[in-house]
Amino acid sequence: MIDAGENRIPPSSLTVGEVGEFGVIDRATKGRTQSENTILGPGDDAALVAAPDGRVVVTTDMLVHGRHFRLDWSSPVDIGRKAIAQNGADIAAMGARCTGFVVALGCPADTPVNVTDGIFEGMWREAGRAGASVVGGDLVESTALVISVTALGALDGRGPVLRSGARAGDVVAVAGVLGWSAGGLAVLQSGISGHPKLVGAHRVPRPEYEQGVQAALAGATSLTDVSDGLLADLGHIAVASSVDIDLDSGSFSISDEMNSAAEELGVSPLSWMLTGGEDHALAGTFASAADLPDGWTVIGRTTDARGAPTVTVDSRSYSGPAGWTSFQ
């Protein structure tokens, strides 16, 4: 599965148990270049990362094989990238930039070392895309493949952009794609062929990390990333800010590939865009007079909550499931 041509680590027929804990870590770290945020990288009891304004943004997410990814649907490199991307997107969703990642990996002893090599390669690549690097980690034996990532970030003197800052009369806007990952997952689950953009988006989300800082600089009043589905994640902003949010379905631009995949599967592309998670687009609110940064699209407006805060589409409640939660 792993694309050896893309991977800088030579293929191996050994297992993690044969190479051993320190051997795998050595393969994962050897010859890597740390970002300028790293003061001390892997190899000691802990790492040391710059936090220039005297504060550090921190978030963690765990991914479990069979639940959040599948080795028969995604390459190890893709899985490593996805694990970093979903954590890095949470840093961006505070209006911050990524400064470093620590990663913990649990896997069975008979896991091919090609798999762990690929996961770490993907982690390093995506960490670099986010402007940071892997500064430390842990490797343990477990019955199933499990990945835990913690991301660190810097606000460079700005305040964090919270979910609670939206005000009535703000515009709601998004940066990044919506529903692509959900469409790709539906394609994979149904077994139909084609639709490489959607499938690719499911395998590796491409958060636009820099849009978090851009939104903060443009005065975003609230911000989150779309990890559970647009309606669910905007619901968090609505509740935290005590506003109602109404989305304009006409403002969603639906790509040709999404239209064609949805038609083939007999579903509404809008349902993917409203309830599909894992694309890690950024969604937030801005004062109506604000100049939105390039890459942001207005998709709705906020009003004072008239009761329990709601998110509606064309002034009506959306009848499908709102999005992903664990244990559902």
Place this chain on the structure above:
Amino acid sequence: MIDAGENRIPPSSLTVGEVGEFGVIDRATKGRTQSENTILGPGDDAALVAAPDGRVVVTTDMLVHGRHFRLDWSSPVDIGRKAIAQNGADIAAMGARCTGFVVALGCPADTPVNVTDGIFEGMWREAGRAGASVVGGDLVESTALVISVTALGALDGRGPVLRSGARAGDVVAVAGVLGWSAGGLAVLQSGISGHPKLVGAHRVPRPEYEQGVQAALAGATSLTDVSDGLLADLGHIAVASSVDIDLDSGSFSISDEMNSAAEELGVSPLSWMLTGGEDHALAGTFASAADLPDGWTVIGRTTDARGAPTVTVDSRSYSGPAGWTSFQ
């Protein structure tokens, strides 16, 4: 298993699947008090922690059920405490103080919510003991119980105490207990009764977090925590610093309970102290003229490495296994 009298969360007969992701997180965070290091705690996309000198120390460890803990040997509170303790000890081992923890928990949907409540209760308690709090986390479904913790720390302007700073002629010293956890594990594995101190130490290590900062202030030249076994962990210092280390077996004080458990099991207590991990004592080196802080005991000396760096006991190589590694 969970001691309801010690736990501030009311017992429940529900499972994690029944309570749901947000319900479990609510139970874990409600009414908790954040430490003074926390600028923004749980509830948004990420947390914000003070990093007063513009740098943050960071480390991560993953614990897997059946490999690093067992629910039939330890209470959920103990398991939560252990997960925090082993990460906090890594912060101390840099000469730093703990400023915050993020925690990720994976568990089956049929896990009793009493178990997750207990784990989080233990995490909060031990985080408080370390001078910090749980600032954020993640909860996901997995086939086995798995816990991943990331600890943050502050050096308050000091340099990190690395493994590589030992110099020939330094004294080797430890703070905290050695071999208690290994003794407790041997007691549990053999099924003999008694020896509550050792068993308790296996269930919950008690790192002396503040000794990391004390060692740094006293000019420690190198520092690590004893997680894999004294010989293994001092071996990391020997290699990183290019010194040989010789330990004086007569300098180890062996408690009565350890002597009696070892005698009952027919093993050497010294083997537990030299090769047992998980007590998270701190071990390091100091210039021979340094005034050691209270709580530190000299157990050996360093010399220039005469080849590949070695750790010997009474000038002889130790013949037992050196300590723990994953996948062995």
